[in-house]
Amino acid sequence: MGTNQTAAIKDVSLSDNALKVAQRIGSLRDFLDFLAEHGQCITWPEAVLPEPDIRDIAVAAGRDAMNGPALLFDDIKGYPGKRLALGVHGSFTNLALLLGHPKGTTIKELFYDIISRWGSDKPLLERVPMDQAPIHENRIDSNFNLYDLLPLYRINEYDGGFYIGKANVVSRDPHDPDNFGKQNVGIYRIQPQGKDIFTLLSVPAHDMGRMIIAAEKDDKPLKIAVMLGNHPAMAMFAATPIGYDESEFAYASQMMGSPLRLTDSGNGMDILADSEIVIEAELIHGSRQYEGPFGEFPGSYSGVRMAPQFKVTGISHRDNPIFENIYIGKGWTEHDTLIGLNTSAPIYAKLKEDFPEVEAVNALYQHGLTGIISVKNRFSGFAKSVAMRALGTPHGLMYLKNLIMVDDDVDPFDLNQVMWALSTRTRADDIIVVPNMPMIIIDPAAEVPGKGHRLIIDATSFMPPDKVGADAQIVSPPGGPKIDALAKVIQALQQEQQGGQS
Amino acid sequence: MNSCPRCQSEQSACRVEHEGRDAQGELVWTVYYCTACSFTWRDSEPEESIVYAKRDAFSRVDLNKQYPVVMPPPNRD
Ligand SMILES: [Zn+2]
Numbered sequence: 001m002g003t004n005q006t007a008a009i010k011d012v013s014l015s016d017n018a019l020k021v022a023q024r025i026g027s028l029r030d031f032l033d034f035l036a037e038h039g040q041c042i043t044w045p046e047a048v049l050p051e052p053d054i055r056d057i058a059v060a061a062g063r064d065a066m067n068g069p070a071l072l073f074d075d076i077k078g079y080p081g082k083r084l085a086l087g088v089h090g091s092f093t094n095l096a097l098l099l100g101h102p103k104g105t106t107i108k109e110l111f112y113d114i115i116s117r118w119g120s121d122k123p124l125l126e127r128v129p130m131d132q133a134p135i136h137e138n139r140i141d142s143n144f145n146l147y148d149l150l151p152l153y154r155i156n157e158y159d160g161g162f163y164i165g166k167a168n169v170v171s172r173d174p175h176d177p178d179n180f181g182k183q184n185v186g187i188y189r190i191q192p193q194g195k196d197i198f199t200l201l202s203v204p205a206h207d208m209g210r211m212i213i214a215a216e217k218d219d220k221p222l223k224i225a226v227m228l229g230n231h232p233a234m235a236m237f238a239a240t241p242i243g244y245d246e247s248e249f250a251y252a253s254q255m256m257g258s259p260l261r262l263t264d265s266g267n268g269m270d271i272l273a274d275s276e277i278v279i280e281a282e283l284i285h286g287s288r289q290y291e292g293p294f295g296e297f298p299g300s301y302s303g304v305r306m307a308p309q310f311k312v313t314g315i316s317h318r319d320n321p322i323f324e325n326i327y328i329g330k331g332w333t334e335h336d337t338l339i340g341l342n343t344s345a346p347i348y349a350k351l352k353e354d355f356p357e358v359e360a361v362n363a364l365y366q367h368g369l370t371g372i373i374s375v376k377n378r379f380s381g382f383a384k385s386v387a388m389r390a391l392g393t394p395h396g397l398m399y400l401k402n403l404i405m406v407d408d409d410v411d412p413f414d415l416n417q418v419m420w421a422l423s424t425r426t427r428a429d430d431i432i433v434v435p436n437m438p439m440i441i442i443d444p445a446a447e448v449p450g451k452g453h454r455l456i457i458d459a460t461s462f463m464p465p466d467k468v469g470a471d472a473q474i475v476s477p478p479g480g481p482k483i484d485a486l487a488k489v490i491q492a493l494q495q496e497q498q499g500g501q502s
Numbered sequence: 503m504n505s506c507p508r509c510q511s512e513q514s515a516c517r518v519e520h521e522g523r524d525a526q527g528e529l530v531w532t533v534y535y536c537t538a539c540s541f542t543w544r545d546s547e548p549e550e551s552i553v554y555a556k557r558d559a560f561s562r563v564d565l566n567k568q569y570p571v572v573m574p575p576p577n578r579d
Pocket residue numbers: 506507508509510511536537538539540541
């Protein structure tokens with residue numbers, strides 16, 4: 001690695017360990033090895049049937065949101081030699097390891113780490129010629145069969161097909177296909193619809209939706225590259241809302257502090273040189289086909305719709321590729337862990353612009369359908385004003401449905417503390433219902449799809465001119481970094497004892 | 503396999519997409535695709551997913567019903 005690159009990495013101001021990890025992990029394979037060294041990736045020891053075994057095991061592993069391992073399947077009945085990885089971002093410990101932290105790191109620490117990584121504008125992108133890129137080790141130009149290429153399976157029992165749920169899809173503005181800046185990388189659900197056709201679900205507001213509308217209106221081709229088994233920073237950071245003209249590759253490399261190697265796909269997109277599989281495809285103009293149902297992140301099935309179709313035009317893959325997928329459904333799932341912190345951090349940043357009193361934002365629950373915000377209370381009712389502002393942030397606009405406001409002495413990531421605040425500081429008339437607000441269409445609690453009510457619960461302390469009940473003086477237990485460190489010592493002693501017993 | 507487990511279209515509408523075999527070449531399962539309702543299934547799945555009568559009513563597709571169209575394509579007539 002050249003000296004310029006090292007200097008650029010230092011600008012992100014990461015810890016030595018974070019830099020060490022960032023430089024070691026260049027691909028999904030590297031990360032799975034790294035996780036396995038820390039006991040966070042297990043290879044399933046028995047042969048499994050695609051259904052129902054894979055979803056059963058994925059759900060069981062997902063129960064431990066803090067410490068659940070990634071799963072590697074290499075013995076799937078009917079798919080000899082094929083490999084499938086699940087739960088790669090399935091626990092906060094896996095995210096902690098990726099960001100250079102030890103096991104035992106708290107969610108709140110990870111939250112502040114992500115915040116601290118913002119501000120770097122030095123993309124760390126390298127270019128690899130196609131003939132040297134691992135992704136192009138194998139090339140398929142005809143006779144495609146997605147059901148043969150990938151070990152596909154039904155994620156939830158009533159899904160309409162065998163979904164690909166963790167693809168990073170690269171596309172370029174059909175009116176400006178040579179502009180790297182107008183290249184978009186997003187995560188969209190993909191349903192194979194035959195050997196070489198798939199539907200891709202987007203809405204008009206998303207980059208892909210805009211591109212599909214533009215391509216069909218002006219009869220321009222829309223080419224895409226579906227990347228599977230990617231550098232773990234892509235899934236982690238590429239879904240974070242950023243401006244239309246910024247490159248997700250650049251953003252992910254900045255946040256991770258490690259260079260991402262790019263190469264060309266066979267159809268002229270920029271793709272990751274070290275990904276496992278890329279499926280190149282083109283929009284079939286005017287075609288809509290049955291898509292869904294699909295068990296979505298609110299834990300309910302989104303219904304059948306007629307969605308745009310794409311036709312496969314080429315496939316490249318590494319030797320012995322790993323198909324990475326995700327379990328999505330009724331929480332807690334990998335999807336919740338994967339997007340939770342990156343949902344929380346931008347809301348925090350936006351609020352902080354107007355209210356420096358905001359301490360932390362926990363929007364981990366179902367993509368922020370419920371959020372908990374801790375704020376230094378200035379006067380009676382102050383937290384409600386902060387909550388109203390949160391509803392106007394870009395993510396809050398559609399997603400923040402239930403908001404719980406707590407004081408700055410409550411860690412919003414510690415639900416025991418949040419319940420304490422709810423139990424002792426909330427009055428039944430201290431809530432606000434904001435009726436008939438915008439809402440995501442797949443929220444089952446909507447009044448009509450796309451519209452519903454919001455709830456703000458003020459669980460902050462009473463401040464003048466509030467009346468206060470009897471015996472309201474709060475105990476001030478010791479807190480801060482000293483107690484955080486002691487909690488870790490206790491955890492380590494427990495682990496030591498456990499290790500001694502086994 | 504006599505018909506689609508989701509829309510009950512006849513066998514002629516159901517296409518074989520892939521046969522999964524073990525390392526010795528023995529057939530383990532077959533993947534089908536219904537060209538009428540786009541349902542994909544594997545004949546080794548639990549019956550709740552692949553037997554029409556056992557599927558929850560919400561999960562069936564009625565081909566006579568109009569389903570919402572995502573971003574309707576421009577009308578070129
Ligand atoms: Zn059917």
